[in-house]
Amino acid sequence: MRILLSWLRELVDIPDSAEDVARTMSTRGFAVEGIETVGTGDAVIDFEVTANRPDCLSVGGMAREVATAYGVKLRTRGPGASPSGSRGGPKGPAPRSSALQITIENPDLCPRYVGAVADVELRPSPTWMQTRLEAAGIRPISNIVDVTNYVLLELGQPMHAFDHARLAGPEIRVRTARPGETLRTLDGQLRTLSPEMLVIADAERATAVAGVMGGGNSEVSAATKTIVLESAYFNPLSVRRTSKKLGLKTEASVRFERGADPATAVNAMRRALALIEMIGAGRARGGVIDRYPARIKPGVLRLRREKIAGLLGTAIPDRDVRRMLERLGFTLAPAPGGWRVAVPTRRVDVRREVDVIEEVARHYGFDRLPTTFPALTTAPPPVDPRIQRARDLRSALTAAGFFEAVTFGFIAERAAAPFAGEGDLVPIANPLSELFAVLRPSLLPGLMDAVAHNRRREQRDVRLFELGARFMRSTGERQAVGCVWTGAGAPEHWSGSGRPVDFFDIQAVAERVCQALGVEVHTTPADERWLMPGRAAAVFANGTRVGVVGQLAESIADDHGLPGNDPVYAAEIDLDALPPAAARRAVRVEPLPRFPSVVRDISILVDEALPATDVRATIRDAAPPTLVRVSEFDRYQGKGIPPDKVSLSLRLTFRSSDRTLTDAEVQDAMTRVIAALKEKNGAVQR
Amino acid sequence: MPDTEVRTAIDALRADFRARLAAATTDRDLDALDAAFLSRKNGSVTALLKQVGTVPPDERREFGRLVNAFKTEIESAIEEKRGAVAATRRPAGAIDPTLGSRPIPIGRIHPLMRVRQEVEDIFARMGYEILEGPEVEDDYHNFEALNMPPDHPARDMQDTLYLGVPIAGGTWGAHRGRVPEAQVRAATLLRTHTSAMQIRYMKTFPPPIRLIVPGRVYRRDQLDLSHTPMFQQFEGLVVGRGITLADLKGTFEAMLRDLFGDVRVRLRPSFFPYTEPSAEVDISCQSCGGSGCGTCKHTGWLEILGSGMVHPAVFEAVGYDPDEVTGFAFGMGMERVAMLKYGVDDIRLFYENDLRFLEQFPL
Structure with missing residues (x-):
């Protein structure tokens, strides 16, 4: 949320240093993405507003937090107050029903709808308004659209303007979409709506996707003489589902799906009408129409002193608790052991006692909390033998000259196919790309890619291993260790002791892996699609097949883009197939031989x-x-x-x-x- | 040649001999020296001796004595030097130790696993249990029980990778006996955080709990300088009577100082659905010492982990009474730690497995 410092300072008396404000607020839960200097001596602070705080997606909302953090008063402003401080506002009865009728067919999806009619003349908005919109990253369009966006920024209430003349009726009907109903939204896309989506319609057709985006058929234009303004509260889940289904995210939908404030709807409307008048864009035709069939009451929570101390590790003085919460707009009444706290409707994140305690902690300051250490009250449980197993394998394999690699758990289907039986691969439903289409059935394809990467970078001798899970439909997730070896078996040396790697090197590695885990194994000839015929063997431990070892088939090496014709040897052991590690911990020493051999x-x-x-x-x-x-x-x-x-x-x-x-x-x-x-x-x- | 001339001639030859002897370092040098002075054909001493005819008869005896004494002097000096040269000669079968040694190949532990082992050790010293959990999970454990019901904004389809077919997940805790929550029967997604193990563990074991779960997690993120679709995380969970936010603070201060050395630690309020209150934990920037630089975006602080007090809804989901126990939980990315500790500025280096990168880490 980009907040213009001068705008903020209209609402709260705070220092004019953007850095100071940024630093203070980042310790109150609003991380700062950046500070930009604008104009002369003004700045835009880009606050990161967490998903649970839609109430802070506005200057007014942030101002309340800033006021609490600095312990200063929030200036409340009448709906017509201009940036220079003058007041005004529309008076009089609601417009005659001949001017506008509002019907809410689905009060569960639209608990409140506030409408008004205004006669307008479309022109550009004044420079000060445009400057403020641009500082927040919103493009000025026309005085009317700019006023709706200005109110959005100021109060966090999304608003929408329809061209009155283009509404059949004229009427606003809040209803769900009809089967097959379509609407061209303001971005020019023709959208097919589904019956669970809420729309704003006139007497005949949908004219806006509720809380998401307006429709072209009622868009205000230079020819517009009269507008219908909307300030509503829509059900968050409904807006979220619609926005997701349409793949359409807007300033409005983001606020509605996280939770707007039903209490703000009328204020926002009054403010918008006052602004229209103030900037000479037009005049309200009468007052506002407020339809609020499903009234949302503020929540009331208990707050216990003992719980505050129990969660934070320190007691917070009553007066601090009261002062901080009241500044944030909570109402406190004494109750046994603490208070009864009324939660303003804008605070959709505060639903339980802990949420209130968080508010206390936030503004008390995490830095002021004491530092303690949890007491051990029971003996620590034993360590997962898998942790030790991983360490044993790392020691054994690095000692054998192998570097540990870490590769991704998903690979391309083509690379995976040779390692799994027909239909045994596990596809990813929504992969990022073809390269990450299936879960790996083996660690070897990933290791092969790493070998190829190194070979292309002047590394002739490559020994790599990886520990991790592999996945198949038939066997599920299982832990394995994979090793690949290419280049020298014994490294090159002036003495001539160097030689290329061969089968018996990788066989020894497979044996060493099992030996490190206390398991004796033997190898027998085997056939594997991904190994060269006659250069493949199965590894057995106590009659159970636990792995495979051999020379990779040339076609596999080619597929991974391995340069050169050097053979690559590979081994993979299924760690879950090996006997449990507990057995190898029991050591009994044999007496040494006393007689010669x-x-x-x-x-x-x-x-x-x-x-x-x-x-x-x-x-x-x-x-x-x-x-x-x-x-x-x-x-x-x-x-x-x-x-x-x-x-x-x-x-x-x-x-x-x-x-x-x-x-x-x-x-x-x-x-x-x-x-x-x-x-x-x-x-x-x- | 009068006696005085003879003495002068011998002195000149002696000076020459001594200089050349001092310069001689090998047997060959000494052979040449011997020949130059004593050779029957053209040795300079032999030549001097041949001049006996020019010496007056009564001085010939003395002449012969002087020249022969000089000759003996040369012979024994060369012999002595031969002994000295022999003493410095390489013995038979001597090797050249300045040649390159025969390499003993040795690999390295991956830097992310170095970090992982280091963090495991720190928590093990603090009495934590260390467990691994399954990488494929079901919706309930990954989201729902963690206070993220369906349609919760934090579980956007964009972030989660789903499986095309359900499969059995890995088991955990076999060493703790029969664990009812040990197996993921029908996993439908790749876990987006190790927090899923909080639920499995708490549904299996009663409090108190001190637990660390290291492992891989998956998000639908494009590869770039600071994102990978798979990364490594640590989950931590401490539950018991009277566990407070102050305990969380103390634990992280101890752990992060152990891991990073002399750093300052601060907590900032944040939001996670499964903790309340929630806190981001920062350490003071080591590049600038906290005064502000490019690494810390001029804030003096580096975000290192997310944490908070376990949300009562999570306790309710696993059958714990939130009025009886409290706890804290945290998640820390191993890549982030490794990048800060080792000065790595591109996360992709951890997944390229380039030997030139890997071999920079100590044995």
Whole structure:
């Protein structure tokens, strides 16, 4: 709300420093967006008026707040008072019914309608009025339109002027729109109205959308000789629904939907008629017609001293409470333990005792409240294990060279599609753009975009991870961790130890993620649409599939605009599928081995397609329990090895917890192992 | 050559030798020096010795003694220097430690998560429970129970992203046993604030409450310098007997000083549907120390979080008696904190995940 300082100072005696006023009011709940100097020594202060305070969307409303903040009197002005202080106002009986008839068909949607008729001559308004409108950001149009806008700014009451000659009847009928009824609004748009919308009609047709915008068919123009002025109170919800449905927001609709003041309607009308007369725009034809079928009474609330202190943490002296509230227009009557407070109808935000207490706190000053600390009265509950889980993962993955990324929860449908089954994507009903059309079914598309971003900026080696939710219709919202890796597996170094990343790097990352959470996993070959065939594996923990790891399909990399042909490896683990974290907190230490271990290596020739896990399983099954470890240490194909075969070298470690193993028993174990490999896996010892 | 001339010649050679010896630093230098003075062919001492024929016969003996003594002097000086050079020579297999080390790759925690962990730690020290909640919500928990009935101006369609189909939301609080409000059965929207968890928590657990809920929230905002359609928030909730606005003030002063260092904290009245009274919390601008600058729009203050005393309508919605308990709630944006703490002026940097940005944060 742009407020001209000189206008404000007509109503309250305050310092002429805009900065002073801005500073004071920002501590009273009116943040200041900016201060503009205008003319000579005048300023416009742009106050941010919160949605609950429509009563402050006017100079008069702000003046009341300013008067309370500075502890000065608000100058009340007669309806005809001019900016220089002279008074006047229309007198006499209401106009004859032949001049205007007003009927309210829906008093629930329009509790009050005030009308008047005036004979006018359209011209530009005087400079002082135009200056004030422009300072508030409103374009001057003509004396009549300017007067309605002036009253809007001064008193916060939206008004409207109809051309009397263009109203059939002449009559004002406040009713809901007829099915299919249309109206060309003042902005030139032809609007189709629906039956729940309230309109202002004449005897025949709609001439305005109530509280939102007037219609072209009754618009005042240079030819207008007589006007009908409207000053009404419309139901906030009705105006809001209509405004939303029409996609039409105006100075009037904003005030009505937040709540205008039914008590101001008549004053505003008197003020408008007085202004018309004062600036020589015309004369009222008689007095005002006030239709108020659904009277809105001021609310009465109790206010307890004990509640003030209980909420604010300090007692506020009675006289301060009374002084501040009365300045704001509340009426106080003593009651047991406090007061009964009558709330002015303009204060739509004050509905409960706490709302009154807020008024007290606001003008007492938050800065004067004491500073205390809430006492702990019970033991703090345990921390969500998910919080610790996130921290464990961050430690493990940053230690593995991964940077944490944060990407959006919604992505383009095209990017999401490969990661979800048919119809499993969750669309957003009102997306900002195609790029944010669906909830992400996987963290990887977002990470791929981040990889592409970095690759386009001279970053060859990229390792990123993200923790967060992913969404599918079938499974709902689930927590996951995603990792992507491209470029070097071991970073480039003059010693030549650098090498590009490969499958076994990302596999290790997936294992590390699970290990960090205390879960042992193994991988088996798998098929995924978004992974390269033969370079994809599923990650299993205790027989449950918890994730996927592999090399991204080239088509996916291309879709994300990844430059170059370097492979990108990715892993994603469903954190909700992992066993609960509580188990990994229980640690029992094993005694250290007291006897030496014996190591034996074997090299075998097996089918290339034989999974290594089968070989290990054969060995474990055949060996005695003294076998504590099996690992591959070499895998060779090429010269001397038949095609379709592979030479696999394994290292077996034997150890007993109660004795030193003899050479003979280890040899015996090895013989059984070799026999089993031959029989089960067709292995040939080399 | 008379005796005096011989002595003069030796002195000249000695001066030359000493100078060149002092300059010699390697075995090669010493070999050259040895050759220059003692080589059989063209050593300068050898040359001097060959002049024995020009010396009178009775002085030849003395001549030979002088020159040979000088020769011995040179030999032992070179030998001594050889020892000294050898002592400074790099041992076999020596490396050049000025070469670049082999990198151990290390990543970084995202700056927003750094802030998040820091704030979590501050509240954990103050005895708060830390919980995560679902990101997709239903209308009741996100709006209605928070005193935002249908058609409330604060819940404009413009601000909220709705789901095309309802889905199951994430669970929370599994570690607290059976939690009836744990699952969002049919989420219809992306939560616009973490406040939805206030309702779920209060419907599940009785007061007193000290709770922090960090997480992602979503609004229908276009990407620009200061807006993203998704951002990170902290929800805080404290409920109990006799909790006051003064407690809120004290808590934020402690928390914000812990987070930002020596700053002043002020409360300004504001409006949120689910708190009454409501307050924006500002800290004194660190760029200018409060005197006013571009960062703080010349006010000396920076808005850092929104807060207030829990609205009685919210207590009524969860079955608490607003005459029995009071409380305060707040919401703080992690981006805002990170931007102020790290001097970031474009919020989009947090979501581009540019390594050149991320690696600027310490390990």
